[in-house]
Amino acid sequence: xxxxxxxxxxxxxxxxxxxxxxxxxxxxxxxxxxxxxxxxxxxxxxxxxxxxxxxxxxxxxxxxxxxxxxxxxxxxxxxxxxxxxxxxxxxxxxxxxxxxxxxxxxxxxxxxxxxxxxxxxxxxxxxxxxxxxxxxxxxxxxxxxxxxxxxxxxxxxxxxxxxxxxxxxxxxxxxxxxxxxxxxxxxxxxxxxxxxxxxxxxxxxxxxxxxxxxxxxxxxxxxxxxxxxxxxxxxxxxxxxxxxxxxxxxxxxxxxxxxxxxxxxxxxxxxxxxxxxxxxxxxxxxxxxxxxxxxxxxxxxxxxxxxxxxxxxxxxxxxxxxxxxxxxxxxxxxxxxxxxxxxxxxxxxxxxxxxxxxxxxxxxxxxxxxxxxxxxxxxxxxxxxxxxxxxxxxxxxxxxxxxxxxxxxxxxxxxxxxxxxxxxxxxxxxxxxxxxxxxxxxxxxxxxxxxxxxxxxxxxxxxxxxxxxxxxxxxxxxxxxxxxxxxxxxxxxxxxxxxxxxxxxxxxxxxxxxxxxxxxxxxxxxxxxxxxxxxxxxxxxxxxxxxxxxxxxxxxxxxxxxxxxxxxxxxxxxxxxxxxxxxxxxxxxxxxxxxxxxxxxxxxxxxxxxxxxxxx
Amino acid sequence: xxxxxxxxxxxxxxxxxxxxxxxxxxxxxxxxxxxxxxxxxxxxxxxxxxxxxxxxxxxxxxxxxxxxxxxxxxxxxxxxxxxxxxxxxxxxxxxxxxxxxxxxxxxxxxxxxxxxx
Numbered sequence: 171x172x173x174x175x176x177x178x179x180x181x182x183x184x185x186x187x188x189x190x191x192x193x194x195x196x197x198x199x200x201x202x203x204x205x206x207x208x209x210x211x212x213x214x215x216x217x218x219x220x221x222x223x224x225x226x227x228x229x230x231x232x233x234x235x236x237x238x239x240x241x242x243x244x245x246x247x248x249x250x251x252x253x254x255x256x257x258x259x260x261x262x263x264x265x266x267x268x269x270x271x272x273x274x275x276x277x278x279x280x281x282x283x284x285x286x287x288x289x290x291x292x293x294x295x296x297x298x299x300x301x302x303x304x305x306x307x308x309x310x311x312x313x314x315x316x317x318x319x320x321x322x323x324x325x326x327x328x329x330x331x332x333x334x335x336x337x338x339x340x341x342x343x344x345x346x347x348x349x350x351x352x353x354x355x356x357x358x359x360x361x362x363x364x365x366x367x368x369x370x371x372x373x374x375x376x377x378x379x380x381x382x383x384x385x386x387x388x389x390x391x392x393x394x395x396x397x398x399x400x401x402x403x404x405x406x407x408x409x410x411x412x413x414x415x416x417x418x419x420x421x422x423x424x425x426x427x428x429x430x431x432x433x434x435x436x437x438x439x440x441x442x443x444x445x446x447x448x449x450x451x452x453x454x455x456x457x458x459x460x461x462x463x464x465x466x467x468x469x470x471x472x473x474x475x476x477x478x479x480x481x482x483x484x485x486x487x488x489x490x491x492x493x494x495x496x497x498x499x500x501x502x503x504x505x506x507x508x509x510x511x512x513x514x515x516x517x518x519x520x521x522x523x524x525x526x527x528x529x530x531x532x533x534x535x536x537x538x539x540x541x542x543x544x545x546x547x548x549x550x551x552x553x554x555x556x557x558x559x560x561x562x563x564x565x566x567x568x569x570x571x572x573x574x575x576x577x578x579x580x581x582x583x584x585x586x587x588x589x590x591x592x593x594x595x596x597x598x599x600x601x602x603x604x605x606x607x608x609x610x611x612x613x614x615x616x617x618x619x620x621x622x623x624x625x626x627x628x629x630x631x632x633x634x635x636x637x638x639x640x641x642x643x644x645x646x647x648x649x650x651x652x653x654x655x656x657x658x659x660x661x662x663x664x665x666x667x668x669x670x671x672x673x674x675x676x677x678x679x680x681x682x683x684x685x686x687x688x689x690x691x692x693x694x695x696x697x698x699x700x701x702x703x704x705x706x707x708x709x710x711x712x713x714x715x716x717x718x719x720x721x722x723x724x725x726x727x728x729x730x731x732x733x734x735x736x737x738x739x740x741x742x743x744x745x746x747x748x749x750x751x752x753x754x755x756x757x758x759x760x761x762x763x764x765x766x767x768x769x770x771x772x773x774x775x776x777x778x779x780x781x782x783x784x785x786x
Numbered sequence: 787x788x789x790x791x792x793x794x795x796x797x798x799x800x801x802x803x804x805x806x807x808x809x810x811x812x813x814x815x816x817x818x819x820x821x822x823x824x825x826x827x828x829x830x831x832x833x834x835x836x837x838x839x840x841x842x843x844x845x846x847x848x849x850x851x852x853x854x855x856x857x858x859x860x861x862x863x864x865x866x867x868x869x870x871x872x873x874x875x876x877x878x879x880x881x882x883x884x885x886x887x888x889x890x891x892x893x894x895x896x897x898x899x900x901x902x903x
Contacts, residue, residue: 514889521863524838570834570868603834603868611867611886620866727869730886734819734878765873 173270173286177392178278184402185277191406192414195442202435207427214425223424231416232256236498240449243315243326248447248498250312252413257305265298281398284356285391290365303369306356309349317346330457332448332468334409341408344401351394358387409472412445416499419443429505431614433474437509440501444471450493450503455722459743460736462486467493467503474510484510486731488740489610490722491692511612521616525602525623564593565633567624567647569640570603571761578639578761581783582660588786589672594631602627606646610728617650625651637663639779641690641760642727648694659690661759664782665699668706675785680708682781683753685744685767686720687760700759700778707785711751721747723758725766738770745772757781805853809895813850813887820884822877823847829871829881835864843871843881850888859892 203211214220229235232253238245262280267273269288279286290299319326334342353370360366361374361383377383405411419439429437450467457463465486473479489504497503515521566586568579586593605620628636628651636657638644644659651657658666667673682704690696697717704710715721724740732740745767748756758764759778767775814820829843830836836843841864849858862885871881 514886514893515865515867517889517893522866524835524864570870571873574832574870574873600837601834603866605866607869607882608867611882613867616867725873727882730880730883733880762873 173276173279173288175282175285175391177388177395178282179395180392180399181278181281181395181402182399184399188402188405195406196418199435199438202438203427204432204435207436210426211422219424219426220421223421226420226424227417230420230498231413234498237447237449240496240498241327244319244328244447244449247312247315247319247326250308251316254305254309254312258302258309261298261301261305265302268292268294268298282391282395284359284366284370299365299367303367303371306349306353307369310353313346313349328448328452330448330451330463332446332451333464334446335472337404338408338446341401341404341410344397344404345410347397348394348401351390351397355387355390355394358383358390362387409444409446411442412499415439415442416445419499423500429502429509431509433506433509437506440499440506441471441475443499444468444475444501445499446472447498449496449498453492453496453719455490455492455724455740455743456486456488456732456736459724459739460732461739462732462736467497467501470507471501471503474506479510482731485729487729488688488722488724488726489728490688490726492719492722495692495718508610508612511610513608513611513613513616515608515611515613515616522619522623525619563633564591564635564637565596565628565631566593567597567604567628567636567638567640567643568595568601569597569638569643569761570601571642571765572639573597573601575761575764575777578764578777578779581777581779582637582639584783584786585664585667585673585779589667591667591672593637594633596627596631596633604640604643604646605650606642607727609646609650611730621646621651625653628653628655639761639777641687641694641696642762645689645694659694659696659699659759660779661690661700661703662696664779665703668703673782673786675703675706675782677706678708678785680755681711681751681753682708682755682757683711683713683748683751684716684778685723685748685756685758685763686717687758687763688720688722688726690759691720692718700757703778703782704757707781711753713747713751715747723760723763723766725762727762741766741770742772745770749773755781800852800854802852806855806895807851807853809855809888809891810850810853812891813884816887817880817883819877819879820847823879824877826876828874828876832870832874834868834870835866839864841865846888855892855895858888859896862889862892 232249234245234248234252237248259280262283266275266279266283266288269283269292270279271292315326319328319331323329323331353373356366356370357373357377358381359374360370361376361378364374365371366374374383401410405413422436422439427436429440444467446468448468451457451463454466457466465483470479470483470487473483484507487507489507491504494501494503564586566582568582572578583595602623603620604624605617608620609617633655636647636653636655637660638647638657639660641659644657647653647657664673668675684700684704686692686697686700701710721744722740723744724737745756749772753773756767756773756775757778758767758775761777764775764777825844825847827844830845833841833843835841841861846858846861849855849861865885867882867885869882872879875881
C-alpha cells in the first residue's frame with residue numbers, strides 16, 4: 171500500500187535540517203569540553219548516575235515537576251505540552267506499527283497516519299485512537315494556558331513574562347500552529363471517513379455539517395506539515411533549542427561536569443538549555459523592587475548565547491542566587507556572569523606592590539626580584555603588626571565589612587574570652603580584603619594577589635582553624651583559597667561552642683527574625699546553625715521567603731550598576747517582608763547585611779554574634 | 787618688573803585652561819552620584835588600601851577634576867575594590883562604579899592619546 175504523499179516533504183526537510191544542526195552543535199560543544207571533563211564522563215557513564223539522569227530527564231524534561239512545585243498552573247502548561255507531545259510521538263509510533271505490521275517504516279507515518287488509508291481493523295485500534303485524541307487534547311489544553319499567559323500573565327500566577335525577540339515569536343507561532351492544525355486535519359479526515367475518536371470524531375461530524383471537508387482536508391494536512399517543517403527549521407536558533415539540550419545537560423551535570431573557569435563546552439549546554447520560561451524574572455529583586463526589567467538571567471543568558479552582551483546585562487546583577495534557586499533547569503547563571511565580566515583591574519602594571527610577600531613568591535606567580543628591589547615598597551606584609559594571642563590555634567579573620575561594624579568583632583572577642591578559647595586576631599590591624607569583591611567584578615588575577623597575601627598571613631598565624639565573621643570572606647576562603655585547615659563562619663563556630671558546652675546562653679522572650687545572608691545561605695548552604703543558636707536565645711519567628719527563598723539585603727558588592735535609590739528600594743522590600751512576622755529584632759549573620767539594613771533604620775538590626783554576646 | 791606676589795613652582799602648577807576634563811565629564815555623566823561628593827573623606831579614612839599606601843579616594847576626585855590623569859591612573863592601581871568606601875559614604879556615591887569607570891575611561895583615554903599621536 172502506498173503510504174506517501176508529497177505534503178510530507180516540508181516535514182522531512184525540517185526534520186533532516188533540525189537533526190543535522192543538533193548533531194553538529196552538540197559535537198562542537200562536546201569537543202570543547204576539557205580533558206578532565208571528558209575523563210569524568212567516562213568515569214561516571216557506567217554508574218547509577220546515568221540511571222538517575224534518565225529518571226531526572228523524565229521528571230524534569232517531560233513532567234516538569236520542579237515547576238509544578240513552584241507554580242501549579244505554569245507546571246500544567248509545561249507538562250501538558252511537553253509530555254503530551256512526547257506521548258503523541260510514542261503512541262503514534264506504536265499505532266503506525268500496529269496498523270502496518272512493520273516495526274521499521276517511514277518516519278512520517280507515525281505523524282500523519284490518519285491521512286493514509288490504514289483502516290480501523292488493526293489490533294488495539296480503539297485504544298490507540300482514544301489515546302491519540304486524549305494526548306492531543308492534553309497538548310491543546312496546555313496551549314490554551316500558554317495563550318492565556320501571553321495575554322494575561324497573571325492567569326498563570328506570573329507577573330512579568332519574558333519579553334521575546336521577533337525570531338522567538340516566529341518560533342512560538344509556528345509551535346502554537348502545529349497542534350490546532352493537527353486537530354483540524356485529523357478532524358476533517360475523520361469527518362470524511364466517518365471514524366475518529368471522542369475528539370477528532372466528534373469534531374469531524376460537526377464540521378461535516380457545514381464545511382466542504384473534501385476540499386479542506388488536503389490543504390490542512392499541508393499546513394500541518396508546513397508548520398512542523400518551519401518549527402523544526404527555526405528551533406535550533408530559537409529558545410526551543412532547550413528541548414533537546416536539556417536532556418544532554420541533565421546527563422552531563424549528573425556525571426559531574428560544571429561551568430568552572432571557562433565558557434564554551436559544558437557552559438554551552440547550559441546556555442542553550444534555557445527555555446526562557448521567565449521564572450527568574452519574578453523572583454529577581456531588581457525587577458520586583460527596583461523596577462529594572464531587562465537584565466534578569468533569562469535576558470543575560472540570551473545575550474550570552476547570541477553574543478549581544480552589554481555592560482549593563484553582565485554587571486547589573488546582585489548575584490544573590492535567587493534566580494538559580496528557582497530555575498527549573500538549574501542553570502548556574504552566577505558563574506556565567508562572573509566569567510563574562512571583564513574588569514579594567516586586569517590591566518598590566520605594578521599593581522599591589524604593597525601586597526607582595528617579602529619571601530619567595532607563591533606558586534604560579536611571576537615575580538621579578540630586580541624590579542622588586544628597585545621599587546623598595548614597604549609591603550603590607552613587612553609592616554604587618556605582630557599577632558596578638560597565642561599562635562597555632564584558632565585564627566580569627568574579621569573581614570573588611572566587620573571592621574565597619576565593630577560591635578560584631580567585639581562580640582566575637584567576648585565570646586572567645588568567655589569560652590576560654592585562645593585566638594589570634596589576624597586582621598585586627600592592617601587587614602587585607604579577601605579578594606572576593608574584586609573577583610566579583612571579574613578581575614581574577616588581581617584577586618589572586620589578595621588571596622596570596624591572606625593565605626600567607628593565615629599560614630604565619632599557624633592556624634588550625636579559621637573563623638570569619640563575614641560570609642563573603644567565608645565563601646571565598648572555602649572555595650578559592652588553598653587552605654588545608656577547616657574554615658568556619660562564626661555562626662557555625664558559636665553553634666559548636668554551645669554544643670560542646672563551652673558557652674551557655676540565657677533564653678529570653680525576645681522575638682527574632684533571621685535574615686539568611688545570600689553568601690552564607692544560598693551560596694554556602696549554612697541555614698541550620700544560626701537558627702539553632704537563635705532558638706536558644708529567644709523566640710525565632712519566620713516568614714515564607716526564607717532559607718533558599720530568602721531575600722537579598724540589597725547591599726551586594728556584585729552589583730556596581732544600580733544607584734542609591736534603586737538599592738534603597740531593594741533594602742526596603744526585604745525589610746518589609748522580614749518585618750511581616752512582627753519581630754523585636756532583625757538578626758543576620760553578615761556585617762554587610764547589617765550595615766545595609768541599618769541604613770534604613772526601621773527595626774533594630776543585630777548580628778547573631780551580638781545576640782549571643784548579650785546572652786552569655 | 788613686577789616683584790610682588792607668589793612664586794609659582796612650574797612642576798606643581800595646574801593650568802585649568804589646558805587641563806583635559808573630558809574624562810571627568812564622561813564619568814560624571816555615567817555615574818551622576820559622583821556629583822554628590824562633599825569631600826568629607828569618610829571613604830579615605832576607612833579605605834583598606836589607604837592603610838598601606840598613599841591611596842586617597844578624596845584625592846582621586848580632585849585629580850580627576852583637575853585633569854591630572856597620569857597621576858590618577860597610578861593612584862588607582864592600589865585600589866582593592868573591597869567596597870568599604872561605598873558603605874562609609876554619607877551621600878550614597880556609588881564609589882565602586884566611579885573607580886571602575888575611571889579605570890575604563892582612562893584606558894580609552896590612553897588609547898585615543900596614542901592613536902592621535
